[in-house]
Amino acid sequence: MTTYPGGPGTRRSVAAQLRLLGVRPGSTVLVHAALRPLGFVCGGPHAVVLALRDALGPDGTIVVPTHTPDNSDPAQWRNPPVPVDWWPLIRAEMPGFDPAVTPSRYMGVLAETVRGWPGALRSAHPQVSFAALGPAAEQVVAGHGLADMLGAQSPLARLYDLDADVLLLGVDHSVNTSLHLAEYRRPAPVRERLGAAVRIPDGGREWVWWQDIRLDESDFGTLGQALEATGVVRVGSVGAGTARLVRQRAAVDFAVQWMARNRTTEDT
Numbered sequence: 666m667t668t669y670p671g672g673p674g675t676r677r678s679v680a681a682q683l684r685l686l687g688v689r690p691g692s693t694v695l696v697h698a699a700l701r702p703l704g705f706v707c708g709g710p711h712a713v714v715l716a717l718r719d720a721l722g723p724d725g726t727i728v729v730p731t732h733t734p735d736n737s738d739p740a741q742w743r744n745p746p747v748p749v750d751w752w753p754l755i756r757a758e759m760p761g762f763d764p765a766v767t768p769s770r771y772m773g774v775l776a777e778t779v780r781g782w783p784g785a786l787r788s789a790h791p792q793v794s795f796a797a798l799g800p801a802a803e804q805v806v807a808g809h810g811l812a813d814m815l816g817a818q819s820p821l822a823r824l825y826d827l828d829a830d831v832l833l834l835g836v837d838h839s840v841n842t843s844l845h846l847a848e849y850r851r852p853a854p855v856r857e858r859l860g861a862a863v864r865i866p867d868g869g870r871e872w873v874w875w876q877d878i879r880l881d882e883s884d885f886g887t888l889g890q891a892l893e894a895t896g897v898v899r900v901g902s903v904g905a906g907t908a909r910l911v912r913q914r915a916a917v918d919f920a921v922q923w924m925a926r927n928r929t930t931e932d933t
Contacts, residue, residue: 674706674904679716691724693829702835704905726799729776731769738860759862761870762791791861816849838889847920854878
């Protein structure tokens with residue numbers, strides 16, 4: 666029999682824990698979540714979204730990553746790679762990204778729940794879209810540029826402008842996407858060609874290419890530990906799991922300086 670120390674989580678208890686952690690009413694919060702570490706929550710992801718909305722209040726906005734990393738150039742696939750003679754067919758047949766219907770991949774059930782929530786808006790990038798729910802949603806997702814996809818024309822930059830928070834529920838900084846914004850603020854980052862399938866106005870699809878920086882999250886866990894050592898990250902419990910809350914500006918600004926000290930010029 667599975668036991669749950671402390672009893673089951675509920676919409677009410679999760680909202681109370683989020684407030685205790687420091688979630689600010691009326692703020693905008695980028696949420697990365699794995700719900701399994703939270704233990705049993707009555708109502709599952711639906712209840713967690715409701716709890717987030719309760720903690721944020723009517724003026725707050727929830728943002729989640731709704732990325733689609735499989736919609737990418739097969740020449741760069743590594744886990745697993747595919748035969749070279751498959752590449753042209755994949756580029757020709759990959760369904761075009763449609764913000765309204767294309768599901769996210771590997772982002773977790775909470776992100777998918779927010780994406781499908783009535784009133785949620787989604788940015789148009791075919792690989793690294795974000796969904797937002799709340800008064801600031803349109804400001805966050807509008808104008809998501811194809812190139813520099815997590816840089817100055819991305820929802821991450823809009824979140825920085827809004828002085829948003831980053832909430833890590835049951836996960837650590839290894840998945841803190843906001844740290845990529847710091848990579849775009851480094852001098853002369855290494856660039857590469859990326860590709861994806863997009864939906865076009867007549868209902869068809871086409872493959873598009875763009876130049877972007879070579880992103881590298883391999884050291885985000887170490888970076889996050891250094892960030893937490895500064896005391897700017899609030900750590901607490903949500904359900905049976907650990908949650909972290911940090912102002913995105915503080916995380917990004919710290920990451921820029923940390924990367925300058927700890928990455929070589931050949932790194933991103």
